[in-house]
Amino acid sequence: MDIKRTSIKDLLQSNDFDKSVLIKGWVRTKRGNKNIAFIAVNDGSTIHNIQAVIDVPAFEEDLLKKITTGASLEISGTLVQSSGQGQSIEIQADNIVLYGEADPDTYPLQKKGHSMEFLREIAHLRFRTNTFGAVFRIRHALSFAIHKYFNDKGFFNIHSPIITSSDAEGAGEMFRVTTLDPAKPPLNDKKEVDFSQDFFARPTNLTVSGQLEAELGALALGGVYTFGPTFRAENSNTPRHLAEFWMIEPEVAFNDINDNMDLAEEFLKYLIKYALDNCKDDIEFLNNMVDKELINRLKSVAEVDFVRLSYTDAIKVLEKADQKFEFPVSWGVDLQSEHERYLVEKHYKKPVILSDYPKEIKAFYMKQNDDGKTVRAMDVLFPRIGEIIGGSQREEVMEKLLTRIREMNLPEEELWWFLDTRRYGTVVHSGFGLGFERLMLFVTGMTNIRDVIPFPRTPRNAEF
């Protein structure tokens, strides 16, 4: 008589008492004495464990001895109402099959809590902890919600290339992609590396943004988005930066900067609400163990109207601030972290969308305002994590775009395909980039971005 495996998530929601059930999973803890033992088993389907009750004399001593924290097994038995405190349902075990032992002398995970720094060193095993189980279930749910949101709105997902020959985005240092031998690369007459002999017959890099390609898609399909890995070879050592991260970049034809802000705000609120509605157990756990204010903060951001403020007005607010800044504020300077934090966390106490920045501190492709000084850029600033979204209305007028490209000494010839969209059937359009891991930081309450991606890539670290 074979019983089919039930997920622990399903089992904990059932009240089919006295029914024969079978679970498979990993041991979290075992407690007990010579007569009775309790095994808490987790199978990853939920943060909650199910408790199996063992009538010790009915099992082989050698088998029970090998059931230690981390071991994998299957347990079959009868689903019963618990006679102990702390859980309402448990399994009265009839049979146990041990799959894999976990030597307690060397298995690094203990029953007690570990520091995030230690768990990061054993990233291959940290999935098995409550915290990282919760984090990565939420990561999946948010990833799914992103596709659902855009699909429901009629957007199309564009798979922008990961290898690019364009280095004109200006979004940061790039990782070179090459098949040339670094020890003896072919040289040309000028003793420079001869990339014509490389795989793509030109220098290529990992993408720093899918935006330019997304624009091409938007100017035919209307609303599109990319959601893929992004690579920045910056030597950034902070709790908010990764060398490899995931970015969502919607791009919409006929949207101006205000439509863009509406989209960004609606999108973020949708994702936060989705997590609150669909990851309740995991978020409650994180609220209890990681960040006591998490749920309150998520609820308030999901409901509040974001502040919308021009850069120029933000400067006025900062100049009047009753606080000394390390970096003085004046019109034209780029805002520092301390300025953004003041606006979001002290002055307004809610998310702020800043727009219309001086053109000198923003990218070439941004729509120029009639004042000749500012561009229609927008940054969404969140409490705790700062810039979560950066975007803009794009310059759709060929002459203005070309002028800007030449002023900034960008390689006009390499951008011929991008410029063609302005040459043929150009339209107003806008888009933005959302850093997925920064969203994850906000939704999970975790404080280091290396703990919301399974295997973080940072300077001098590509383990696993």
Next chain:
RNA sequence: UCCUCAGUAGCUCAGUUGGUUAGAGCGCCGGACUGUUAAUCCGUAGGUCGAAGGUUCGAGUCCUUCCUGGGGAGCCA
């Protein structure tokens, strides 16, 4: 990359103005306990004090360089 703090047992940490044999809690292992909840109680084992140099009669402790990690800054998402 810059500033700053740290690195001592499997984990989290203490270790005095430099002084003999480096400690604790938790975990592991052994024992006790008939319903446990990070179980409890008793006991044992467990150390290249991040690495390499240097100062000193003597260095976990002071100096130099490097490595690793945390926090802050810059770059950005």
